């Protein structure tokens with residue numbers, strides 16, 4: 001764990017050295033105050049000399065000034081290091097998360113991941129930026145103080161030291177327990193956060209189904225769970241602190257008795273005993289301080305473990321470009337030269353949570369450059385999964401997908417994705433202006449290009465009516481848009497990206513008939529000379545494409561033009577009949593609608 005943390009601290013070695021020097025200097029100065037105490041007692045009080053007292057106090061003052069200068073540097077440097085290292089860890093963590101495949105985020109609640117970026121790193125910051133230096137300073141004081149104690153009086157030192165084993169062993173024992181409990185309590189706290197996040201994000205559904213009481217009760221259970229684990233940890237720590245206190249104070253009392261007797265019998269000067277008591281108090285206080293932060297350091301170790309776990313998660317999707325290839329060139333190609341020919345060769349895929357069921361089953365399909373191909377079929381047939389495979393959010397279990405003859409798993413995922421523009425079913429807008437949202441796919445687009453794209457997507461008009469036009473703020477805290485407006489922005493974003501391959505997932509489903517007609521025209525223009533995959537439930541929107549691929553239960557069951565399929569594909573004909581209400585020769589029109597067919601009608605007319 002320490003070597004892991006060291007890798008983050010290493011770049012700031014110089015500051016660490018300055019902090020260490022300041023730390024050593026302040027510790028030495030603090031301990032030398034003991035000599036001030038001795039001088040004050042022996043040369044001032046015992047010698048009854050005012051000059052002696054003044055000299056001793058002057059020395060005391062000089063030490064204190066030097067000490068405060070050292071403390072300034074120590075505090076500044078150490079806090080700086082804490083903040084700096086945590087900012088670096090946060091950045092590294094976030095960069096790493098961005099590389100992980102979407103399936104990771106399906107398996108892990110986003111609230112829990114967020115808690116690692118915020119809560120766990122904050123804990124680390126407290127430890128690196130204060131507790132660690134505090135513990136180190138106190139450990140040095142302990143060691144230095146102990147040395148000086150022995151130097152000034154061996155007999156009294158041994159009395160004090162008698163209690164040390166009684167402190168150290170419980171410290172180690174409790175420390176382990178505290179570490180385990182804090183990890184448990186942090187896990188609980190993270191899941192409480194995740195719980196709250198999910199319900200609050202979907203507050204409309206919670207309220208519409210009037211489930212507030214249930215959600216609130218479930219949250220209470222989670223919060224109480226976190227509390228009871230925290231309580232166990234606190235009990236352990238409280239016990240530890242009390243134990244140490246009793247032992248330390250007891251040994252000081254014993255030492256004072258023996259030392260006081262020596263002073264009374266003249267074996268020891270009052271100053272020597274004073275200095276010894278000063279060191280003993282320093283030693284005891286520093287030991288107590290170390291035990292107090294030890295628990296905190298253990299908590300941070302738990303946090304660091306959680307962060308490290310996340311950083312060690314390997315992205316599932318990696319480029320295999322460096323592996324030797326049989327026939328394909330893995331040479332990087334600019335997307336300008338890309339033709340956009342896509343071939344699926346015996347591709348099968350199943351989701352890890354359902355390994356037995358192939359979401360895509362032995363798919364072989366060749367899509368020519370510039371071809372428009374529609375993917376239709378009942379809900380759950382595997383259409384969206386196909387998009388995920390194309391964009392390499394997931395990798396096929398068997399078979400291969402290639403673009404212009406190059407297997408996509410041999411491309412850098414970033415390069416591969418740069419060939420595509422996706423218009424998703426649920427358009428996503430970020431908390432920024434319309435400008436930035438449209439430029440998302442092409443940050444260097446000029447103003448004129450953005451406006452042109454917005455016009456082509458029939459979005460310009462409504463954008464101009466927003467409070468601040470293109471400057472209007474969208475997303476979470478911004479202007480709310482209708483489903484159709486969001487969809488037009490998503491289309492404008494895709495137009496601006498100017499991709500080689502276009503993926504439209506129900507891109508016009510939220511538009512009214514008038515806008516759909518206009519946007520369809522814009523899309524027709526956009527689709528020219530681009531390979532386009534269109535997922536559509538409403539067959540009317542894809543009747544004119546080059547080919548329609550009909551999917552059912554992950555299998556490609558039929559392929560052809562609308563007219564061809566009407567006569568050759570029973571499934572397509574059935575869907576068409578339901579939607580266009582036209583009589584289809586190959587289907588028995590008296591056929592009673594089965595229950596599953598009724599489901600399809602509902603899905604198909606979504």
Ligand SMILES: Nc1ncnc2c1ncn2[C@@H]1O[C@H](COP(=O)(O)OP(=O)(O)OP(=O)(O)O)[C@@H](O)[C@H]1O
Pocket residue numbers: 106351352353354359377378379380381382383384385386
């Ligand atoms: N993340 C996932 N984990 C497990 N199974 C999944 C996951 N996503 C989809 N599936 C399953 O894979 C199958 C194909 O789903 P997919 O979303 O590709 O269908 P679709 O044809 O796009 O459906 P729709 O038209 O309703 O969007 C379905 O049986 C679905 O339940």
